[in-house]
Amino acid sequence: MASRYWVVSLPVQNSASILWNNLxxxxxxxxxxxxxxxxxxxxxxxxxLDSLLALSDDLLKSNTFIEGVSHKIRRQIEELERVSGLETNALTVDGVPVDSYLTRFVWDEAKYPTMSPLREIVDxxxxxxxxxxxxxxVRVAEYNNVRGQLNAINRKQSGSLAVRDLSNLVKPEDIITSEHLVTLLAVVPKYSQKDWLSSYETLTTYVVPRSSKKLYEDNEYALYTVTLFGRVADxxxxxxxxxxxxVRDFEYSPEAQESRKQELEKLVQDQDMLRSSLLQWCYASYGEVFSSWMHFCAVRVFAESILRYGLPPSFLACVLSPSVKGEKKVRSILEGLCDSAN
Structure with missing residues (x-):
């Protein structure tokens, strides 16, 4: 719904059809x-009249709230479609494009009986x-919770070697663990690798010579193994x-690694399921809110027309979509018709 619309009311002096033709x-x-x-x-x-006056005080506030909810759902739809890589779908009300629903508005008597008090309809x-x-x-919070967990895991797997999860970088054959020997993982600044290779054997006693092997390198650091006696690890x-x-704390565990992998897969599935469910709910709920908003606009135009033009109700309600350049001219036309009616 890219167009801007005006919903206006004009006083009827003789005949609504004559006024409509003039307009x-x-x-x-x-x-x-x-x-x-x-x-x-x-x-x-x-x-x-007292009930109309009391109602008019609440109409602007309620209109702002209902319009705000419709925009909130629309923005959520746009975000979900973008994240999902979907083409933007035309928003609808009961299968009808929102522009067409507005310009061909029909009051839903079954949902909002016209004999009900206006306050009851508005409330x-x-x-x-x-x-x-x-x-x-509630639905957005549930989706964001899963997305947050997934983002946290992805950050651990894609951050620098100083903070990221190392389990997917280390293979079983890289680790030596025995009664006396242990393998440690050292994160070395990228431009200090020569210093590491020339000094690691002398950092303490009982380091296995030529035991250091580079496993991975990113933009800032390199990951090396080193094997030594467990009693000198500290x-x-x-x-x-x-x-x-x-030296990163690390304990190789195939079971823990498999568990993390399954957790990641489940979170990805949960995120996709919740995103799809939320998007479908938003499509349906947007239509419901927009329909409610248009019925609310009808009540507002009706109430304010009576307060402005008097009883019995005698006014012409219409919808216009002037261009930005044409707004001044259209406003002048409407004011002229109001003046002639008065």
């Missing part, structure tokens, strides 16, 4: 590129939209740290 004639002569449609509002229950719409907003918050860590080398 069409003026628009076609002076602003021919402005789409114009009737906005069909049924005869709603007026109630008392019902507000409650329904508020429930949808609460549901949206001394080696201290000496390495003093030379600017970081």
């Amino acid at each position: 069409q004639d003026q628009i076609s002569k002076h602003s021919f590129d402005t789409p114009l449609y009737r906005f069909n509002i049924p005869n709603l229950r007026v109630g008392t 019902g719409i507000h409650t329904q939209v508020a429930k949808i907003e609460d549901d949206l918050k 001394n080696f860590r201290t000496s390495a740290r003093e030379r600017g080398f970081q």
Whole structure:
């Protein structure tokens, strides 16, 4: 729904059809590129003037809330479609494009009986939209929770060697663990590798000569193994740290590695399932909220027309979509028709 629309009300002096013809004639002569449609509002229950005045105070606030929820759902749809790599779908209300729903608006008597008090209709719409907003918050929070867990795992696997998970970089044959020997993993600054290779054997006693092997290198660091006697491991860590080398705590466990792999796969599946479910829910809920919003607009136009033009209800409601350049001219046409009616 890229177009901007005005929903307007004009006072009827003699005949709504004559006023409609005059409006069409003026628009076609002076602003021919402005789409114009009737906005069909049924005869709603007026109630008392006091009740209309009290209702009018809440209409603007409720309109802002309902419009805000519709925009919130639309933005969520745009984000989900972008993340999913989907083409942007035209938003619909009961299968009808939103522009067509607005320009061909028909009051839903079954959902909003016209004999109901206006306050009851407005409160019902507000409650329904508020429930949808609460549901949206719960669903988005659930999706974001899984996405956050997945992002945290991905950061661990794609960060620098100083912080990332090392389990997918180390193979069983890289690690020696016996009664006396252990293999440590050292993170060496990329430009200090020569220093490491020339000094690691002397950082402490009982280091196995030529036991260091490079396993991986990123933009900042290189990952090396070193084998030594277990009883001097703490001394080696201290000496390495003093030379600017970081010895990472690591225990090779095929079971833990498989568990992490399964956890990652499950999170990916959960994220895809929740994203798809949330997107479908947003499509349906956007249509529901937009429909509610249009019914609310009809009530607002009806109530404010009576307060402005008086009783009995005698006004012409219509929808226009002027261009930015044509807004001033269209506004002048509408004001002229109001002046002639008065």
